[in-house]
Amino acid sequence: MSGRLSLFDVLKEGGYEACLVSTFSLDFGFYEDVMLRRMSTAGVRHHLLFVDAGMCQQALANRAPQKLGFQYSLLPMVCNGAFHPKVLLLLGKNKGLMAVGSHNLTLSGFGQNLEITNVVRYGRDQPEQAGLFAEAFRGFQSWLADYGAAVPASIAEGLDKTLSLCPWLEKALATNNTAAEARFLFSSAATPPLWQQVQPILPTAIDQVVASAPFFDQKLAFLSVLEQRSNSPPLIGIQPDQVNAPRWRWLKTHDLQWST
Amino acid sequence: MVETSAEAAGSPAIETAWVKPPQEIGGLDHLGVQAPGIEIYGQLLPGITNVTDRARYYSFYPWLFWQFEQRGWQHHDQWQPMLRRADCLFGLIAFRHGVVSADSSDDHGAAVVGSNTLSAVVRELTEGTVVTLSDYAHGDSDRAGRYFKNLHGGLGQYYFGVLSLLGLLTGDSASSAKLVKPTGVALAEAFDGGVPGEQFMALLAADRISVVDLDALHGFCPCGIGANLTEKQVLLGLMIRGNATGDISGAVAQTGENSDQVEVRSRSLVWLQWLVREAVNEGESLDVRLFRKLAYTQCGAGKRALSTPADLVPIARQWQTYQRHECFSIAVQGLFNALLRCVDLPGLGSPFPSSAALSEWFWQQGPGSQVLPDEPLSLQQLLNQQADELPVFDDWADPGHEMVVLERLVELCNGSGDAATITALSLKILAALWLRPENEADYGAVQFRPHFLESNYPINLDRFRRDLAGPIAEMPVAAALALLTKEYCLDTHQRVALRKLAAQGQDTFRFRLTETGLRLNQIPLVAETSPRFVQTMRVLQDIGALSKSDGRLEVGDVDLTQWLS
Numbered sequence: 047m048s049g050r051l052s053l054f055d056v057l058k059e060g061g062y063e064a065c066l067v068s069t070f071s072l073d074f075g076f077y078e079d080v081m082l083r084r085m086s087t088a089g090v091r092h093h094l095l096f097v098d099a100g101m102c103q104q105a106l107a108n109r110a111p112q113k114l115g116f117q118y119s120l121l122p123m124v125c126n127g128a129f130h131p132k133v134l135l136l137l138g139k140n141k142g143l144m145a146v147g148s149h150n151l152t153l154s155g156f157g158q159n160l161e162i163t164n165v166v167r168y169g170r171d172q173p174e175q176a177g178l179f180a181e182a183f184r185g186f187q188s189w190l191a192d193y194g195a196a197v198p199a200s201i202a203e204g205l206d207k208t209l210s211l212c213p214w215l216e217k218a219l220a221t222n223n224t225a226a227e228a229r230f231l232f233s234s235a236a237t238p239p240l241w242q243q244v245q246p247i248l249p250t251a252i253d254q255v256v257a258s259a260p261f262f263d264q265k266l267a268f269l270s271v272l273e274q275r276s277n278s279p280p281l282i283g284i285q286p287d288q289v290n291a292p293r294w295r296w297l298k299t300h301d302l303q304w305s306t
Numbered sequence: 307m308v309e310t311s312a313e314a315a316g317s318p319a320i321e322t323a324w325v326k327p328p329q330e331i332g333g334l335d336h337l338g339v340q341a342p343g344i345e346i347y348g349q350l351l352p353g354i355t356n357v358t359d360r361a362r363y364y365s366f367y368p369w370l371f372w373q374f375e376q377r378g379w380q381h382h383d384q385w386q387p388m389l390r391r392a393d394c395l396f397g398l399i400a401f402r403h404g405v406v407s408a409d410s411s412d413d414h415g416a417a418v419v420g421s422n423t424l425s426a427v428v429r430e431l432t433e434g435t436v437v438t439l440s441d442y443a444h445g446d447s448d449r450a451g452r453y454f455k456n457l458h459g460g461l462g463q464y465y466f467g468v469l470s471l472l473g474l475l476t477g478d479s480a481s482s483a484k485l486v487k488p489t490g491v492a493l494a495e496a497f498d499g500g501v502p503g504e505q506f507m508a509l510l511a512a513d514r515i516s517v518v519d520l521d522a523l524h525g526f527c528p529c530g531i532g533a534n535l536t537e538k539q540v541l542l543g544l545m546i547r548g549n550a551t552g553d554i555s556g557a558v559a560q561t562g563e564n565s566d567q568v569e570v571r572s573r574s575l576v577w578l579q580w581l582v583r584e585a586v587n588e589g590e591s592l593d594v595r596l597f598r599k600l601a602y603t604q605c606g607a608g609k610r611a612l613s614t615p616a617d618l619v620p621i622a623r624q625w626q627t628y629q630r631h632e633c634f635s636i637a638v639q640g641l642f643n644a645l646l647r648c649v650d651l652p653g654l655g656s657p658f659p660s661s662a663a664l665s666e667w668f669w670q671q672g673p674g675s676q677v678l679p680d681e682p683l684s685l686q687q688l689l690n691q692q693a694d695e696l697p698v699f700d701d702w703a704d705p706g707h708e709m710v711v712l713e714r715l716v717e718l719c720n721g722s723g724d725a726a727t728i729t730a731l732s733l734k735i736l737a738a739l740w741l742r743p744e745n746e747a748d749y750g751a752v753q754f755r756p757h758f759l760e761s762n763y764p765i766n767l768d769r770f771r772r773d774l775a776g777p778i779a780e781m782p783v784a785a786a787l788a789l790l791t792k793e794y795c796l797d798t799h800q801r802v803a804l805r806k807l808a809a810q811g812q813d814t815f816r817f818r819l820t821e822t823g824l825r826l827n828q829i830p831l832v833a834e835t836s837p838r839f840v841q842t843m844r845v846l847q848d849i850g851a852l853s854k855s856d857g858r859l860e861v862g863d864v865d866l867t868q869w870l871s
Contacts, residue, residue: 050326054811071821075800080808108660149325153804154820157327157813165321175319227319288822 051163053134053145053156057084062138063211064092066186068123068131069151072097072105076153078113086117090136092211093118094204096189097151098129099196119201123193131189131232135182137212142168142179146230160285162258166228168214174227176218181230183208183215192235241271252276258283262291328807332830333814337642337795338763338802339635340835346628346752347837350574350621352567353472353545357464359417359841361848362528364544365497365537366396367461368474371485372494373507382481386458387443391510393419393459394443395523401428402520403527412854413529417844419460420453428520437515457481472544473563489550493540500534501525531848538864541849546572546869573621576866577614578842579851583861584612591858594839599702599709602629603744609700617870620751625837627750632834633708633735634767639832640715640732642795644725648672649817649826657823661796664824668791669784673725677733678783685786686779692737699744708738719832739767740774765794 065085072095082093097105099122114120123129132155134145147163149155168175190197190205209216229247233240255276262269272280284291335341358364370392371385379385397420404414405428415425423442431437442453456463462480469475474490477483485491506523509515524530531538543549548568578592581600585592588607592600604612604626614622645668649658658664668674679688697704704710715731717723739745748767759766778786796817803815818825843859846852850864 049323051321051323052326052328054328054807073819075804079801079804083808147325152821153807153815154818155325157325158815158818158820159325161325163323163325165323166319172319 051165053149053163054080054084056136056143056145056165057081058088059136059143060088061141062088062090062136062143064094064135064137064208065090066094066096066133066135066137066183066205066208067151068096068129068133068186068189069101069155070098070128070130070132071101071150071152071155073152074105074109074111074114076156077151078111078117080153081151081156082113082117085136092204092208094121094186094208095119095151096121096123096129096131096186096194098122099124099193100128119204121190121194121197121201123189124196125193125235129189129193131185133182133185135179135186137179137208137215139212140170140214142175142212142215144168144179144182144230146182173214176214178228178230179215180218180222182232183219185230185232185234188232188234188236241268248275254278255280256283257281260285260288260290262289264292266292328811328813330813330827332828333803333806333812334833336802336814336816336830337638337765337798339638339765340833341763342749342754342759342766343628343631343635343835343837345754345758346624346631347835349752350570350624350628351838351842352571353468353563354571354838354842354845355464355468356836356838356841358468359844360528361541361545361845362531363419363460363465364469364472364474364541365493365531366526367465367469368485368490369494369497369501369503371475371483372491372498373503375485377507386481387440388510389461390443390445390454390457390459391439391513392506393461394424394439394453395506395510395515396526397421397424397453398428398437398515399520399523399526400528401425402431402517403524403529405429406521406524407529413847414527416528417841418528419464423451423453431517431520433517435517439510439513439515458483471563471567472548474544474550489544492550493537493544496534496537496540499536500530528848532850538849542851542864542866542869545575545845545849546866548572570621570624572866572870573618574625575842575846575851576870577618577621577625579846579861579866580615580618582852582859586858586860592843593859594837595713597837597839598629598632598834601625602633602709603700603702605700605702607703609698611700615867623747623750624752627747627752628837630739630745631749631767633712634739634770636712636715636832636834637732637735637739638765638794639830640719640728640735641791642799643719643829643832644668644673644728644732645791645795646817646826646829647725647728649824657820657825659823661792661800661819661824662788665788665792665796666785669788674729674787674791675784676726677730678787683783684780685774685783688783689737689740689774689779692734693741696738696741699742706734708735711735716832716834736770739770765798 077095085093095118097120102120102122111120132147132149136143144166145163147161149161149163155161166175166178168179186205190202194202209219231240231243233243237243252275255272257272257280259282269280269282370389374385374388379388397418400418401415401424407414415421418424427437427442442451444452445457446452447455454460454463458466458480461483466475466480466483470477473486474493475483476486485494502523502525506526509519525533531541540550543551543553548563548565581597582592584606585596590596590607600606600612601622604614604622606612645664648668649664658667669678679691695706697706701707702709711731711734715728715735718728718731748771759768773790778789781789799816800819806812806814816827816830818827843852847854847862850862851866853860853862
């Protein structure tokens with residue numbers, strides 16, 4: 047893992063024309079005044095924003111959007127649980143950047159919180175990554191198909207129009223390329239649950255599971271699953287004053303091992 | 307996203323990292339309420355800025371470029387090192403003259419470029435010492451002794467903008483500066499008539515300066531304008547009439563400067579000189595605090611209305627507007643300060659979930675509630691009550707007058723004041739702005755660029771008056787104030803900080819709206835803007851319009867009114 051990576055700096059790199067973002071929570075002020083402005087300055091003109099429908103309602107109540115409809119399109123995702131993927135895809139004629147992590151489209155998510163990200167780039171010197179971008183794009187297509195019933199067709203069409211701005215991605219989708227060194231896994235109504243997809247590609251023997259999270263289920267059931275797969279006790283990083291979990295169980299697990 | 311085993315051995319196609327936060331800085335004007343005030347005084351004093359204190363630089367730099375031209379040093383590489391040496395030598399002369407003169411050193415080395423380094427060099431000088439100029443004039447950050455960071459010295463850092471505005475130099479920046487003919491040349495020639503120019507330039511080339519040299523060059527000292535009548539006349543013409551002819555009846559605005567700018571600057575300067583005279587007549591010395599009171603009330607001590615000459619009344623009114631806005635700015639900053647003092651109050655349990663929650667709590671249960679009357683009143687009724695307590699507008703010495711309250715408020719906000727007192731004082735100022743007929747003009751004759759206030763600085767006097775004239779005035783006072791402070795202070799701060807984040811990539815948030823609620827970052831200082839008062843007084847002293855005796859400002863030998871058309 048490298049040190050720290052500025053998503054703000056990534057936004058203004060230039061050479062991109064489209065941006066697809068998925069997020070659970072959203073801050074219209076941050077998105078419109080900071081992100082959109084930075085990306086527009088760098089030449090990004092086509093913006094699609096996939097957001098959890100419930101959180102979108104909350105965001106609308108906090109601050110009305112001012113540039114929606116003419117500078118970007120909003121696609122509220124209606125699903126039974128939370129729509130939780132945080133993916134940023136910057137796509138250009140000859141290059142692409144994907145950031146997948148814990149970062150919501152909020153000021154907190156882009157730097158004030160402790161957030162993690164994974165950045166992949168496609169370009170002339172990294173053509174092998176096209177398959178990974180194709181997988182991610184399929185994720186967006188799948189979310190739109192499964193959770194975007196309420197999205198007007200004219201807006202939904204914006205997703206396919208993205209491909210006209212980056213022919214390399216269209217080609218990767220057409221050739222059904224898959225990623226060579228990494229996989230982009232996502233869950234949607236039409237896919238098995240994420241954990242089910244991850245399990246087959248995990249090593250059979252795992253020395254230790256190392257993880258960090260702010261939210262845990264109330265019975266710590268998933269932690270138990272990880273415990274079973276880990277030869278030595280899992281190492282779980284938390285922020286003690288931020289974590290949302292049943293406190294008593296922490297006596298049985300390790301204390302904070304990663305710090306901010 | 308999952309890395310497969312094959313990836314582990316290869317190059318890092320996936321970069322996994324913590325998300326780096328934007329750089330956090332202290333920042334200024336966290337509500338965007340100071341900017342209109344800065345815009346007003348900027349309009350009223352074009353050609354003088356908060357960093358251009360000395361009039362001598364207005365003639366010294368054009369003279370220097372005139373010298374460069376005569377020597378054929380057209381290319382940047384030729385003149386830039388000499389510019390730094392000259393800037394450095396000018397400073398050494400000024401500090402040396404301050405040491406050997408019996409009068410106030412303020413006239414010599416004050417606000418001279420490179421003072422930290424050069425004043426120390428001069429203090430160490432003894433007879434026989436020789437200074438190598440380039441030991442200080444170099445621009446190498448790794449080498450000790452550098453007198454000033456900017457590659458083009460004080461010209462690049464401070465003066466190029468105003469010299470360009472005044473039509474003396476031209477170019478996109480100091481690096482491409484050229485002398486403007488005939489205005490820049492006229493000033494350069496005037497300057498040259500009073501200084502040993504060839505000796506100065508020869509020493510630049512020689513690079514070695516003795517104490518004797520510095521003493522011989524004392525004519526270059528910033529105090530030297532008075533001894534060079536031609537230069538003084540040209541500078542006066544430039545400042546008051548916008549021409550560099552040195553002719554008191556010369557045409558206005560021949561330097562390329564906008565005639566409106568010349569007009570407004572000249573009126574400001576003449577009015578300031580007139581105010582100094584008024585203060586002296588009252589036994590006072592005009593300082594910035596007294597200036598603010600006189601400007602705001604247009605009254606002297608003892609409630610005496612100032613008998614401002616008719617042709618200076620419009621400019622006096624514009625300065626009144628400036629101070630009116632300052633009152634508003636401080637009051638709003640005061641409320642923001644008080645609110646922030648409550649963000650992380652111990653004993654409140656969980657953080658406030660939103661700016662609305664903090665603002666409502668503040669006025670219903672918090673410090674704001676302590677300053678509101680018990681009886682159920684509307685905002686309008688509360689303000690009407692305050693009207694009875696206001697001292698007369700003219701009486702700026704009364705402890706209840708907004709000008710006195712303002713000073714106390716700044717002190718409390720930046721010290722250990724309590725939120726309730728700060729809130730009460732802020733409300734007093736806002737009530738005075740709303741209730742006094744003298745304040746009804748709001749921004750009066752001051753004109754802003756189209757959409758300047760609406761788009762960039764929405765918290766302003768116009769908005770305040772519009773809001774209070776609307777339905778909010780009839781709302782219960784706590785609810786009305788909760789709404790106002792949420793919008794004016796908390797939400798506006800978030801918008802301002804977001805704008806700065808977008809433009810500069812820097813984090814200036816004083817409180818954060820996190821998933822778990824509001825978190826305090828830092829309470830900012832409450833600050834008045836600096837209306838170029840000190841700089842203008844200094845420039846007026848340099849050109850002989852003012853003088854100082856025993857630390858008190860007096861009118862000098864130049865009567866600026868004679869220069870008005």
